[in-house]
Structures are given as C-alpha cells and as structure tokens.
Amino acid sequence: MAYPMKIRANSDGTETEVKILMSHPMETGRRKDEDGNPVPAHFIRNITVTHGDVVVLSAQWGPAISANPFLSFRFRGGVPGEMVKVAWRDNLGDTKSQEAMIA
C-alpha cells in the first residue's frame, strides 16, 4: 500500500506546530465486512516524529485511533527550511516514512 501522508510544519519563530494526516484503515479486528467475514486487525502501533536527529514526539497506538489518523502537537525550535520526519510502523509490519519542510 502507498499510505500517502500529509504533513504541515509551521514555525512561529519560537515553536513549530506539526499537523499530520496519515492514510491508514486502523482496523480494530472486531468489524465484519458486507459478507459477514471478520476484517483482520490492521493498525499503526508506533509513530515517531523527528526534527533533525532529535525525536520530538513518539507514541504507541492501539486500534481506537480513528481511521486515517490525525495528529498535531508543538515543539520548541525549528526554523523554516529545516525538515520534520514522520515514521510509523503497523501491526502487520508495514512502515511509512515521509518528510516535510518547516514553513
């Protein structure tokens, strides 16, 4: 799967606000499809956001984060032109990593 991600990182001169919209089904494993067959669990378990070499946020998730997860937070520092990287790994071992430039 391609799992495109939208990342926005905006500096106000002191802090950088990061907004991330991920593409992921976040299946709980409790749902059935139209034919009544159970849909296997498929959800992001680990996510890490780095600014340069510094981890600015990391998280463990369960399947109750909504499908196509949204996440926003702020960290001190960050200069326009620098990069923020978001990486995740799901319960099936799929991974995705994407960068965005701080504006």
Next chain:
Amino acid sequence: MERRDFLRQGGGSLAAALLGAGWLTPAQAAEWNRVAFEAKGVDVVFRLLGAGDATASGDVYVTAPEIAENGAVVPVTVGSRLPGTQSIAILIEKNPNTLTAMFDIPQGTAPEVHTRVKMAETCRLYALVRTENGFHFGAKEIKITLGGCGG
C-alpha cells in the same frame, strides 16, 4: 528487570535519546506494550502502566465535545500543565480495549497533543500523565450518539 520491561516502563525518553544518538535502530525502538493495550478497565491499565497510585489533577485536561455524533471520529486534545511531564496516555473507559494511545513527550515538546479517537459508547475519556513526581490524571465524559466500536 529485562531490558524490554525497562524500555516499556520508563525508558521512553532514554530510548529516544539512544535513537537520537544512533545507538538503537528504529525497529528496536518500536516497542509496543501489548499487555496494556489488550487490557480492559481503567484501573487495570493504570496498574499495568505503574500508575496504580495516580491522583486526579486539575492540571491534566481533556478537551473534547460534550456530545459527539459519530463515535468513529471523536476529536480530542489531552494536555498537562504539570512541570516535568514525560508522557500522556489516553484511556477510554468503555471501549473494548481501554488504552488508546501513549505519547512520550521529550523535553522541548509541548505537553499537549490533539488526535481523533473511536468511542464505542458514552463514557469518560481519561488523560494519564507521568511526571518526574508520579502519575496524575484528568477525565471528561463524552456522550456518543452513534457508536464507533465497529469502525
């Protein structure tokens, strides 16, 4: 104590530091607390996270709508005004799995995160904060018109 337990219980920031220093690969750092995520009940999860003695605090806040029409997408902000906040967890009282997320907050990152969660039914959503002085929590009841359990 095994290395894995150590990383789970208190090593988040250490793992982040090691990762930053290039001593751990991201795959090694990608620990997931299966026992806590598969547990049911706020008290049980608190205990599993070492927060059995957590105290209620007005400085730990949950910002969310009073009524959410769609339980599959409930926007929520959890945050802490306590100094030295190291992590924030989200627990949903009546979900099939209580623990929803655990965020490690490194120094320099604001102790507030916003995300969207699924809620099976009307219940309280807890924010559990770990600081250098122990665990504290805040909670808010959110009414769900249409449950998001299946989603």
